[in-house]
Amino acid sequence: MRLSRYFLPVLKENPSEAQIVSHRLMLRAGLIKQSAAGIYSWLPMGFKILRKLENIVHEEQARAGHLAMLMPTIQSADLWHESGRYDAFGDEMLRIKDRGGREMLFTPTAEELITDIFRSHVSSYKDLPLTMYQIQWKFRDEVRPRFGVMRGREFLMKDGYNFDLTKEDALHAYNRHLVSYLRTYERMGLQAIPMRADSGAMGGDDTHEFLVLAETGESEVFYDSAVTDLSFGDREIDYSSVEDCAAVMEEFTTKYARTDETHDEALFNEVPEERRRTARGIEVGQIFYFGTKYSEAMGATVQGPDGKNQPVHMGSHGIGVSRLLGAIIEASHDDKGIIWPEGVTPFHAGIVNLKQGDAEADAACEALYSALTLMGLEPLYDDRNERAGGKFASMDLVGLPWRITVGPRGLKNGVVELTSRRTGESEEMPPEAAVQKLG
Numbered sequence: 001m002r003l004s005r006y007f008l009p010v011l012k013e014n015p016s017e018a019q020i021v022s023h024r025l026m027l028r029a030g031l032i033k034q035s036a037a038g039i040y041s042w043l044p045m046g047f048k049i050l051r052k053l054e055n056i057v058h059e060e061q062a063r064a065g066h067l068a069m070l071m072p073t074i075q076s077a078d079l080w081h082e083s084g085r086y087d088a089f090g091d092e093m094l095r096i097k098d099r100g101g102r103e104m105l106f107t108p109t110a111e112e113l114i115t116d117i118f119r120s121h122v123s124s125y126k127d128l129p130l131t132m133y134q135i136q137w138k139f140r141d142e143v144r145p146r147f148g149v150m151r152g153r154e155f156l157m158k159d160g161y162n163f164d165l166t167k168e169d170a171l172h173a174y175n176r177h178l179v180s181y182l183r184t185y186e187r188m189g190l191q192a193i194p195m196r197a198d199s200g201a202m203g204g205d206d207t208h209e210f211l212v213l214a215e216t217g218e219s220e221v222f223y224d225s226a227v228t229d230l231s232f233g234d235r236e237i238d239y240s241s242v243e244d245c246a247a248v249m250e251e252f253t254t255k256y257a258r259t260d261e262t263h264d265e266a267l268f269n270e271v272p273e274e275r276r277r278t279a280r281g282i283e284v285g286q287i288f289y290f291g292t293k294y295s296e297a298m299g300a301t302v303q304g305p306d307g308k309n310q311p312v313h314m315g316s317h318g319i320g321v322s323r324l325l326g327a328i329i330e331a332s333h334d335d336k337g338i339i340w341p342e343g344v345t346p347f348h349a350g351i352v353n354l355k356q357g358d359a360e361a362d363a364a365c366e367a368l369y370s371a372l373t374l375m376g377l378e379p380l381y382d383d384r385n386e387r388a389g390g391k392f393a394s395m396d397l398v399g400l401p402w403r404i405t406v407g408p409r410g411l412k413n414g415v416v417e418l419t420s421r422r423t424g425e426s427e428e429m430p431p432e433a434a435v436q437k438l439g
């Protein structure tokens with residue numbers, strides 16, 4: 001992409017309304033623009049990153065054997081009356097009347113609708129296990145939307161729902177989701193620690209939240225520092241194996257790690273004192289097992305092997321896709337701006353031309369642009385007639401992992417400068433070598 005043809009409204013000053021660094025940087029880097037409290041427009045670069053996050057979520061859900069689908073954002077209140085959550089959800093639910101005066105709502109979550117779809121078409125245990133998920137916008141009329149996309153009112157969520165014949169099968173689905181989440185967050189360059197949490201409005205008993213440690217996190221957490229040494233890595237796992245998934249659950253959730261809602265001081269004191277940590281975290285996902293709460297309320301039953309009809313066991317599993325942009329920036333930035341992990345960066349390298357209009361420099365930039373594009377690496381070429389300092393400042397703010405600086409002096413020696421955004425280290429090398437290094 002050429003910056004002269006892009007839409008990237010970078011702000012020079014820190015917006016006064018932004019209280020945390022990720023909110024500040026998302027506005028300054030021209031990723032989002034607030035349209036109302038807690039509601040944002042996603043400008044081209046912000047939207048490009050959001051789609052990268054969605055793609056990672058889709059890939060890891062597919063790897064786990066979960067089926068992608070899409071439900072509407074506007075739902076009839078009927079199903080919510082049936083489940084008894086219409087009133088229970090309270091003021092967070094945005095209630096709407098259509099032209100016929102029918103009660104509708106902008107969905108805050110979708111247990112009711114997915115259960116209705118299931119009960120309309122599935123009646124035999126032979127069709128189980130079944131997990132379907134969507135990546136869809138939600139609305140929750142938060143009493144205090146704040147911190148930008150971190151606590152929005154309209155936000156993007158991956159919400160997945162499993163339907164199983166028995167509690168054991170549903171707990172395997174729970175563990176399978178934990179595995180898929182560990183991989184998902186690591187691919188985004190995040191360490192998201194699973195912690196015992198409270199089930200709140202979703203109901204049920206077993207639930208873990210996934211938290212990214214950050215001072216600006218809204219959740220207070222208590223954990224054994226040993227959990228920060230765990231990583232899933234690129235190990236192979238058989239998602240259909242109950243043992244394999246249970247082993248990962250065991251490995252990642254045996255040591256003490258809880259949110260304040262479930263914190264148990266006595267248990268915490270059993271952790272060796274030098275390993276006890278209290279911190280704040282950003283909740284980037286949560287998985288739930290809630291048994292037959294919805295299937296009984298809504299008559300979602302299957303005929304079991306014994307011929308008897310029984311309500312299915314369910315769970316729901318969410319990832320805060322739009323919140324993740326904020327979480328990643330909180331975890332990866334410096335005083336100059338964002339530092340995007342390679343797995344989610346909107347462009348792989350910035351090309352900075354120190355002398356736009358200089359025939360040799362322009363030609364070298366065009367050659368780099370084509371070579372990188374041919375390799376499938378998306379460059380962002382700052383071809384504007386700006387002074388070098390301004391170009392460097394924009395590139396640092398936007399946070400691409402690499403910057404290639406091209407100038408007439410360097411070209412005289414047959415070199416360009418390759419700079420790593422994370423380390424700030426620069427190295428001079430021939431243009432071809434820079435392309436190879438990024439490849």
Ligand SMILES: Nc1ncnc2c1ncn2[C@@H]1O[C@H](COS(=O)(=O)NC(=O)[C@@H](N)CS)[C@@H](O)[C@H]1O
Nearest residue numbers: 109151152155159284285286316317318320323
């Ligand atoms: N106001 C919000 N703004 C941004 N992200 C949010 C907001 N509320 C929740 N989320 C994200 O959405 C994830 C899932 O939300 S949840 O309430 O925990 N779970 C559910 O709604 C279940 N139905 C999961 S399918 C959270 O872990 C969080 O990362």
